[in-house]
Amino acid sequence: MNTNIVKMSLRALIVLMGITMLAPGVLAAGDYDGWGKYMGSGIALGLAGLGAGISQGSIGSAAVGMLAEDGSKFGPALIFTALPESIVILGALPLFL
Numbered sequence: 001m002n003t004n005i006v007k008m009s010l011r012a013l014i015v016l017m018g019i020t021m022l023a024p025g026v027l028a029a030g031d032y033d034g035w036g037k038y039m040g041s042g043i044a045l046g047l048a049g050l051g052a053g054i055s056q057g058s059i060g061s062a063a064v065g066m067l068a069e070d071g072s073k074f075g076p077a078l079i080f081t082a083l084p085e086s087i088v089i090l091g092a093l094p095l096f097l
Helices: 003-029 035-069 071-082 085-096
Strands: none
Touching: 035 071, 035 085
């Protein structure tokens, strides 16, 4: 694995954790007429979509390689490619709550 990708991922994770830890304090400091819940659900959906897209890219390339070697494994390849989409569905759940 490329070390630059790992470093960039860890930096992004640290920044997102910092935002997550600071957001409740900022929202508790003042009355924002409920805009925080919309921003929170938007962040949840956006990050879920981003994570699903990243994971689906590597899973998709592996599935194509698997199908190139053995065409009878189309079913498992389709299932593994569709699994990350459930993350986006769970990320969209706060939009409706």
